[in-house]
Amino acid sequence: MYFWKIEKLKKDLLEKPLSESESFKYLFVTLVVDSLGMIPFLENNIWDIYSAIIMGVITVIGVYYVYKCNKGANGNNFFQKYFSIGLVVGIRLIVLFMLPIMLVYFIVVEIFSSISDSTTLSEVIFLNLLYISYFWLLGKHVKEVAK
Numbered sequence: 001m002y003f004w005k006i007e008k009l010k011k012d013l014l015e016k017p018l019s020e021s022e023s024f025k026y027l028f029v030t031l032v033v034d035s036l037g038m039i040p041f042l043e044n045n046i047w048d049i050y051s052a053i054i055m056g057v058i059t060v061i062g063v064y065y066v067y068k069c070n071k072g073a074n075g076n077n078f079f080q081k082y083f084s085i086g087l088v089v090g091i092r093l094i095v096l097f098m099l100p101i102m103l104v105y106f107i108v109v110e111i112f113s114s115i116s117d118s119t120t121l122s123e124v125i126f127l128n129l130l131y132i133s134y135f136w137l138l139g140k141h142v143k144e145v146a147k
Helices: 006-015 020-037 046-069 078-111 121-145
Strands: none
Touching: 020 046, 020 078, 046 078, 046 121, 078 121
């Protein structure tokens, strides 16, 4: 795995594609860095920080779970499955769960306008359960096409 030497990486990629385990490593590191990189941009609410840390842990475990559902190093086309199935699962979760729940939430906030704009424990729990559901569904569907 290369972190700086792009010329060597390009040379290796020209000779042969990355193995499943090498592809997984690049995806894994990219997602962890992206998750941790969001922490400084959060509000000064402690629940935002907890949520970012929890989501980072969920990302690490979730991506590894999906990789194993694709038969790990013995699997094939991990990137293709992860991103294509992940997009569809994500869209379906947003349309079927997030939009209706957010609509109800915003109506309740309007009715009871004294509800705080800051992140709460219940929001952290809800969003992280939804994120866990995303990886579970993604792994389920990847496993079905990895046979």
